Amino acid sequence: MAEEKKPGKSSRVIILIIAIVVLLIVGAGGTWWFVLRPATVPTPAQIAKERLRDTKFIDLGSLVTNLQSSDGSTHYIQVQIQLKTYNAVVETSVKSFMPEIRNGILMLLSAQNADKVSEPAVRDQLLQEIKQQVNKTLETDGGVQKVPLTEKNPPIADVYFASFVVQ
Template structure:
């Protein structure tokens, strides 16, 4: 009977080394999981910061202001022609960038009208009879209407475009 008692204590001693092996494997696995989750959280935080910096670095697109139009009174001029008398009746509208430019145009209106009249009177019916001639006239009108305005921060001096609302050659 003494033999069976000795065999019983040997069995728990064998179980202890097996439990020690499991704990030995568990600690490196937990450390690896903890390290990977920490790295993932750090990477997520870093990317979030990079996206926030990129959003603040990019300029936000400005909302385009609606254009302001300044209609000029209708112009009626005799065209330069040696053979036949022709006249031109044209209504011009200026597209300006702001209300401030609109006020500048209105305050310089006599000078602008004089420059436009002189330009129109120098044209012939043949020059203005086709689309290319009208587009060339638009460019010349832009230059003439910008000239009396004070130099601002924009090379256009605030006058963006010229539009014809009436164009008759007779």
């Protein structure tokens, strides 16, 4: 003989199962909302404000070297260089590699011609070459590439002359 099931008991089980499923869905949604949901994308104004706050200038001091001369006389250049970065950790790296950075810059400066180095276009080109030299030094360790070279976010964002004297 077949046993008769009570109609009230099976409906209670179904209601209980539905309630548990609903609670699990609500719990998962709440977890996603408060913990796992993606952060809002910062606005360009927020990015600019953050970069301004993180801007750091690093002074390389004064550098003096002789220049190439076509007239046979001795010419000198004295510059003071400032490096601009948006990463505070870069300052420590610059200090660690200071002799190598200064040597690279001095080599670039001493290769310049005394007659042309005072032209604005040559100065701009020299700033770009110094920036590339410093970034290459910071992104390599003893000539071995540590990280891929990127133009998008280099360690040094810009280079400035704080003083520029040719004699």
